Amino acid sequence: MKRLLLVFIGLVTLVSTAGAAEPSGQQVYERWCATCHAPGPGHPGTQSLEMKYGGKSPAVLLDRTDLSPQAVAVFVRQGVLLMAPFRKTEISDTELAALSAYVGKNFSAR
C-alpha cells in the first residue's frame, strides 16, 4: 500500500476486476484485514488490541496462538466494536474458510 506513484508507462488501462480465481487466505487477509491489523502505528485494530491485552497477548493478529479458525470466522461475521461485520459479497464463505485457516494457523489448543 505504501508504494507511491511512478511515472507513466501506460496512458490508459482498461477493465480490471477483483479476483478471478479464488484468493488464498493470505490474499484475503491482506485485502481485508491488514490495513487495521498489521504491525506498527497507523493500524487501529493493532492499537486497540494492544490496549485490550496490555502485553498479555500479542496485539498483531498473525502473532496470536490463541485464535482458532472458528473464532476468526465469528469475528468476521459478527464484528466487534468499530469493526462492522463483513458480508458474503465482501468475504465469501470460501474466502472466509481460507482466511480463518491463515489467521488461525498458529492456534494451539491449550
Add this chain to the structure above:
Amino acid sequence: MSLPPNVSQTAFDAALKAWRQSVGGEWVFTEAADVALYRDAYSPFYGEPEERVASAAVAPATLEEVQAVVRTANQHRIPLYPISTGRNLAYGGSAPVHSGSVVLDLKRMNRVIEVNERNAYALVEPGVSYFDLYDHIQKAKLDVWIDPPDPGWGSVIGNALDGGGGWTAAPFRDHFGSHCGMEVVLANGEVVRTGMGALPNSKSWQHSRWGFGPWVDGLFRQSNFGVVTKMGFHLMPRPDALMTSTVTSMRDEDIVPMLDVLNRLEAQHLVNGSTQIFGGPNRPGAGSPTWTIQVPIYGPEPVVRAAMDYVKAKFTAIPSLKFTEGELFRTPLSPDALTRVRLVNFGIPNLSTFAMLGRNPGNPDPAGGHIGFSPIVPRTGESILEFRRYYDEHVTKSSVGRELGVVGPVYMTCWERTLVCLIMFPIGRDKARNTKVRALFEKLVRVAADRGWAEYRAPAAFQDLIASTYSYNDSSLTRLRETLKDAVDPNGILSAGRYGVWPKHLRKA
C-alpha cells in the same frame, strides 16, 4: 424469512425465484444469519424495534443483472435499497432506510472500467472501493491521484452519491462535484447515461460533464430516483509537492480575521488543500494557541513556495498571528516521509482514522461505533464563535453531553467556501445510552435549524427530521422532490425514505 412490507408471500416467492434465475442462487440471501450481515452496526436503534433492517438481499454482478432485478421488483412492487460497498458507517451502513426493504448489494460490480492518465479521469462501478482504485492505479503505474475520504474501504461511487468529501486538493476532494457522467438504471429497468454519455459512441463522457439540455446528475445525489451503475471521476495529476504551514493565535477573537484571510486565499485557489481549523472547546491547556489553522498548498515546488510567501504576507499583516512555515514534501514520498504524513493528504487510502475513534489511550473503553451530526454553517469566524456557544450550551455544559462522551466540534472544510461543524456521538449496544444519544441529536438538529444551520448528511434515523427543517415556503423543495419521485418511480420501489423522500403510498399526510 421476513416479508418486505405490503408484499404478499406469493409475490415475494415469485420475486425471489426470478432473482435467483437472474443472478444465481448463491447471490440471493434470505437466511437470517446472512440477512443480519446487512444490519447497520452503528445504528442508534440497534436491537430496538425501530432499527431499520433488511428482509433479504440480492447481489447482481452486471448492469443487465441490475436491470433484471429492478424489473422484477417493480413488477411485484418490492422495495429495494441499493448499496455499493455497504461501508457508509456512521451514515447508515448497509441497512435500508425503509425497514423490510430488500438490499440491492452492488459490491460484486467491482470493475475499474478505465483510468485515463492523459486526461486524468476514471470510470468505475459501485463496488469499487478507494483501496481498489488506488491499487489499480499503482499496478498500472499511472501518474494520477485519487482523493480518499478518511476510511478507504468505502465505495468511490457510494461516497460521492452520499455527499462525501476527502483530503487532497480542490476541486477533487468534493467527491460528487468531481464526478463526470453517470449510468443509471431507472425503476422500470431502463438505462440512462447522463451528460455526454447520452451520445451513442460518445468519445467525451468523462471529459465534459454538462452535455446538452437540462443536467440531471444532481437528481441522483442523496436520492432514490435510480440505481447508479457507473460513474466517472476527474482525478488529480500527481502534484510535485505539498507544503502545509500553520497559522496560530492566542486571541479568541482572531478567528474572525484568520478566516477572512483564509477564505480570500482559497477563493483565489492560492490555498488549494483542505485547511484544518483547531480550537474552541478542544483547545489544550494554557500556553497553547487558542486557534490553529493549517494551510496546505499543492503544486510544483517553485509555485508552492511563491504562493506560500504570499500567504504568509497576508496572514502576518495581522500582528497577533504567528505563521510557521511547514515542511515541503516532494512526491512520490520517500519511505521516511510516508511514516510522517497524513496519508489521505497524499491520495493514499487507509483506515487510520479508526485509531482516533476506536480504543485508544484517550478512549480506553469505547462504546463501539459512532454517528455524525454534520451541520453546515457559514465560513466566518463569527459563525464559529456562535457555534462554539451553541456547542457549549447543549453539549459541554450539559450533563448528558458529558456523560455520552460526545466529541467535537471538528471544523471540516472538505468543500470550498463551506464549513461543516462535525460532532461525533459514540453508539453502542446500550439501549438506554442510545436513547439519550438520539434525544440529544434531535435537540441539536432543532436548535441548529432555529439558528439557520442544517445538516448536509445524516444517519437514516434522522433523515426525516432533518429534511423537515428544509421547510422554506411550506416545504416546496420537499414537494418538488416528491413530484419527481412519483414521476420516475411511480411504484415507489427504490430506496423509500432516503434523505426524507418517500413514495406516495408511504407518505404521511
